[in-house]
Amino acid sequence: KAGVTQTPRYLIKTRGQQVTLSCSPISGHRSVSWYQQTPGQGLQFLFEYFSETQRNKGNFPGRFSGRQFSNSRSEMNVSTLELGDSALYLCASSLSAGSENTIYFGEGSWLTVV
């Protein structure tokens, strides 16, 4: 059974550009969440989607957005990139909506903003 797949794994963008990251959850998983990991702030929750609806959002500016498709795949977008957006972006999936569902993470997408 394939795990959570994220693409691209590495990318370099210029300040002011936008970026789209993709996530394919584990087959059968309907909940997808995104996290940002930086050396200074650690792991921070961005947002979570279930059945194409955003159910929860972290404290990030509106430049960070996401969506989920009917096949549960998800994308996140960051517009007007800033140097501080350089981070590892992790996608996670779980089976459904229950709080006790195990959350599995992907390998992440490394974003460098120059």
Added chain:
Amino acid sequence: AQSVTQLGSHVSVSEGALVLLRCNYSSSVPPYLFWYVQYPNQGLQLLLKYTSAATLVKGINGFEAEFKKSETSFHLTKPSAHMSDAAEYFCAGGTGFQKLVFGTGTRLLVSP
């Protein structure tokens, strides 16, 4: 608000020694708790999860954690460290909607 505290940003042990990584949580509602491990340049791998079914939780690679409500703790242990255990370990907790709150992480260093 839910918060997770990991004591010690770095822990050093010798190969074969006991590993103890500390995690405390704060919540008025019984949480669900996780330990994840992250190897260099990789994502997070689940070690174990507390589900309220048992206070002593066994995970992969010989790790286990004990949930102690009276101490609001969920410390991770392994009886005998191996060189391959060197990594960063994260304790995380949540109360719903898959939103996890992570501790700041503890880097485990294992010396021969």
